[in-house]
Amino acid sequence: MAAVDSFHLLYREVARSCHNHFEFLAVVGALYTARKGISILYECYSVVRLHVTPHILRRRDLVKQYGAWAVVTGATDIIGRAYAEELASRGLNIILICSNREELHNVSEALAETYGVNTSIIHADFRKGPEAYVSIKEILRDFDVGILVNNARVLYEYPQSIMEIPEDKVWEIINVNVAAAVLMVRIVVPGMAQRKRGAIVNVSPGTGSRHSAHTQIAASKAYLDKFSRQLQCELRSSGIFVQLLTPLCVEDKQEPSAGISQYLPAFVPSSDVYARHAVRTLGISSRTTGYWAHSLQLLAFQWVPVWMCTSIGRVFQY
Structure with missing residues (x-):
């Protein structure tokens, strides 16, 4: 009987301990769920504030806010x-900058004729x-x-490992995807700082994945992200605004494709809409x-497994 009583006593202690642990885990789970819920609500609010509010307010005068000329590379x-x-x-x-002289002239003439603005080209x-x-x-x-x-950026037709990329291509990616943004900033920032106004937009197309299928391209995007964050901190007091722009899939309005965009037009906007x-x-x-739909896609990708993000990145790799 003593052994039976001891067993029952031990059982009750174990059951009480498990019950306490379950309560603790339930509290942790509830806190985690609440935190995730609040995070999602905040992200949704940010999307609305960023992509809806500017459409309601009166369009800003960018010439008055930043200056008369804009430089666009690529x-x-x-x-x-x-x-x-x-x-x-x-x-x-x-001011248009590109390595294709003929296309530069075509775009420049089209802008001047359509919008009545002054244009200049730099072949570089x-x-x-x-x-x-x-x-x-x-x-x-x-x-x-x-x-x-x-x-300006180097596009890659298909993913390759770091050892498969030719050395000249490695330098090309570094010179265009990384160095070009830094050196262009060094050229224009002194004038912007002197006038106490200006804006820098670093474009780094994303794929919606947290891991790129191309090591070198992924590294250059990470650099541009960090560079933009630090640059904003450095130049904020000079009246210069810095933005990292990370578009997903965008369709050329001049050459519309018959791909995924025709089934999901809201998520693959034409270039002019974007x-x-x-x-x-x-x-x-x-x-x-x-773009609002791209922001929603990135929000959704936070809940997608890494392997799936990588697979999608391979399909839509820029």
């Missing part, structure tokens, strides 16, 4: 061209390193540059996708 690709068009539609004169190939900036420095010296859009939304976030958010 000006002939989808986002660069559309961003330049949107700025031109708001009355800014545009950032892949060549320091020599590409000699003419840029000389030409921009005489301009009141109010907005710099760092959109640029219109992105420019409205200028001066409001220092880090944004620029």
Whole structure:
């Protein structure tokens, strides 16, 4: 009988202990759920504040706020061209920088004819390193540059490991995706700081994944992210606004495809629609996708497993 009583006593102690542990775990679970819920609500509120409020308020005068001229690098690709068009539609004169001379002339003439603004072109190939900036420095010296859009980047057709990438391609990625933004900032910031106004937009297209399928491209994006954050802290007192723009999939309005965009048009906007939304976030958010549906996609990806994010990144790799 003594053994039976001891067993019952031990059972009751174990049951009481387990009950206490379950209560503790329930409290921890409730706190974690509440924290996640509040985080999601805040993210949704941020999306509404950033992407809805600017549409309600009167359109800002960017010329008065930042200056008469905007510089756009990578000006002939989808986002660069559309961003330049949107700025031109708001009355800014545009300086276009790209390595393709013929396309530069075409975009420049189209902007001047359509929007009645002044345009200037600089033919420069950032892949060549320091020599590409000699003419840029000389030409921009005489301009009141109010907005710099760092959109130049190297695209990669398919993912490769670091050892598979040719050495010349490695330098190309470093020179264009990393160094170009830094050196362009060094060229225009002294004038902006002197005038106590200006805006810098660093464009770093995302894939919606937390892990890129391309090591070198992923590293360059991470650098641009950190560079933009630190630059904002450094230049805030000088009246210069810095933004990291991280668009997802955007369709070329001039060459619409028959892919996923025709089934999900809200999530794959045309370049002009995207640029219109992105420019409205200028001066409001220092880090944004620029488009409401892209922000919702990134929010959703926080709940997606890493392996799935990586797989999606391989499909939509820029």
